[in-house]
Amino acid sequence: MTLAPSPVADVPVDDTDPFSHEVLEDPLPFHTALREAGPVVYLSRYDVHAVGRYEQVRAALVDWQRFQSAAGVGLSNFRTEEPWRPPSLLLEADPPRHDAPRRVLTSVLGQRALRTLRERWTADAEQLVDQVLAAGTEFDAVPALAEAFPLRVFPDAVGIGRDGREHLLPYGDHAFNAFGPPNDLVQKGEHRVAQLSGWVGEQCAREALTGDGFGAAIWAAADRGEITPQQAPLVVRSLLTAGVDTTVHAISAILYGFATHPDQWARLVADPSLARVAFDEAIRWESPVQTFFRTTTTDVRIGSTVVPEGRKVLMFLAAANRDPRRWTEPDRYDLGRDPSGHVGFGMGLHQCVGQHVARLEAEAVLTALARRVRTIELAGPTRRHHNNTLRAWETLPVRLTVG
Template structure:
């Protein structure tokens, strides 16, 4: 029998701020403390319960009936406060409202469609690496590789024109910041909300998209009645919001991992077919998406703690991905590991629908690098870019040693 709110012992209390600059810069200590404290922890600063262990995070992610996304995946509860933008039909909606948009995107991003992109993306990756090596062996791997490659190939695949792509990362940064509290990071973006939102919304219109991209196929689905025409631009916007930043910072995590684990780079060069595993292991190890909120639809008991209905739950994906109860030697980046099951892309009906696109981008770039570069090393301290949700980067200075 589940404990009632009166019978259940209170969850361990934590007054730490997971959205402080120090915690965002280096979350490992907080994650360890939360996992150690218990399966459910009460964060007094924000009046929310937190889950940091793999078992509980995974269970909550797959149980959309009791842990809904429709009230928003940030601290703001959409039942009581209006968002600064229309909620995402993929990320911030539950079945049945969530079903048609996801079904359409799953078909558009299915393996046959991605196989048609493979050759072009591999050629683009090889061209990019050749251009970089022609200009020297020391560079910022974040801007020149991790950012440059997705910003080149993914907007092309969606059907965006070349103008204004520099707005994609700032817009994504703003969107992911907004999932946290209204702190200084959110305030720093406030002056650009209208400008960036207007630009992104304009890119989602049918006439702004090429005739052969993912965006045009979304609009074609609306013409067939698989979506409404009001939903179509929102689905395109979901692609642009979630499909760039997460891949960029996942690739940066991968390059950082190889720069600090040279034996793993040698392993990748010997076994280039492990590029996708390397990307997933980097996503597990660094977790570009660190946190997401859910909302309890009713009183829910987890490990003896009652979480009241209508309240927010903060899930620490990054902490779950390094839970020693789930992963052996979790703080190590290791290509011998099977990283499948990590929650870096979510789980259940809200699992990232574009994760295979991200893997294909990573495979193309890592394969091109492995053919041309014997070693990668840091030449200075990497710099993080603080964000309320993302484990993001600002700079990753490296030196590479080209194949002789």
């Protein structure tokens, strides 16, 4: 971290590029420096303010009135820049525009739907684990489990067909890259944006969806007048944009946590009811969603610094989730802690509405594994997948002991 005079009084300045490949490969040293520099830091490279301590990140997340999402949750400011796609009615909207779509999706993804899915997803996970283990006990856990299960069950739940599902991961990857600066990670996906966006848009139409999925339930809400017919496909698109990649990376994070903390896997095998704790602790520990932006709607005091109105503020969710001011031994993956206060799904009004669905997916996979597998260990070099917003694995070779 390089400290220098700031254009805003009483705030340290850092010229690090948090979206560089070096930082994306290993963000922990930067997160530590960010937290230690102060409650708010000015990132000179992008002319934004940043918060990395738990207290300030949580406060910004819940204060939607002063830290708005409607100007975009990425670096681009929708007040002055045209977004590359229609803004999300949930992620990139504030009340009152945010309220009706949020109510509909909360109802669609509620406990009744999860009870219906639990038995089906449990059976699907057991079948997938049996298939993987039948092929061998040493494999890459990313394609074999972390990608395979969400791509198998979540599109079914939404109600889209099987053809073209391979488009969901690159589309989501680009969408989350686009929250950052227009760097090489964004450029690598630009040649397919039109194709991928077109395909996703087609899946959101009423006629493309089965009659018994989340998508049909969203359109039924439009028929009842709870949202407009124009909003319905945008709400479906929000599910398809954010509902696959994040779960893939969460399951990868859990498996990496267990492979590097074998004592914690032994705890899960002894008590499979810890699967939900394992999921939330992985969200805290690895933070699949690393960052989001907000925009100030007025002058806001953070610590001793007044951040002016109209400024982008970059919230480092991952730094907050390992803040030693909030967590004991934050760098340890530990099923003995209560991770429920983590900010990996956001907090407050814009907290991830689909988190219970992702939790159920991960719980199904972990329970199926815990019934068959005694140990999990890394079987070779791992490789990260770089994304401007997400913490992800490209390859995660594992070796399992079955018995």
